[in-house]
Amino acid sequence: AQKITQTQPGMFVQEKEAVTLDCTYDTSDQSYGLFWYKQPSSGEMIFLIYQGSYDEQNATEGRYSLNFQKARKSANLVISASQLGDSAMYFCAMREGNDYKLSFGAGTTVTVRA
């Protein structure tokens, strides 16, 4: 079964608007971490934000915030005030318990329009 599901293959957003990228996950572990990465066309994976399963507050990092709904097993990324440089592929990932790997979703391509 897929551990991470990203159902939006591609999205367009107007510059300065907010965009929400969906991510649902599947795990039976009580302890897990959720990550969002940005991958520009250059290929490098850039870490954006992290949410731990025991964190009660939603994580925020600058223009990025994570809408964590544990009961629904969702961890949506919100990018506020989109910029042209935000155009990239975005991946949701999870690390479970004592596993030493990240499981990634299929990614969502975001294109910011001027």
Place this chain on the structure above:
Amino acid sequence: KAGVTQTPRYLIKTRGQQVTLSCSPISGHRSVSWYQQTPGQGLQFLFEYFSETQRNKGNFPGRFSGRQFSNSRSEMNVSTLELGDSALYLCASSFDGFTVNTEAFFGQGTRLTVV
């Protein structure tokens, strides 16, 4: 502080050949993971090393192997290359990788093309 360095950035090989990719983690990081990224399969975990020991391995054939040196630098090797091995290979380094909140920092990847 220097980031994760992967060499080479681009590589073209012929079917049947073998290839070695290199990854230098962030200074002080002891965990190195490798991932394969293809348009069809997405990002898939290959293996993870910590202090020269492989701790986890993904579902890849034995043609894919890796190792880690005492300075934490890591190499991965693919023998008897197949066309389907064409991919972006990403290396990630972490301080220890023991806890779920251990952030992984990625390199720019090596883009391998098999012809």
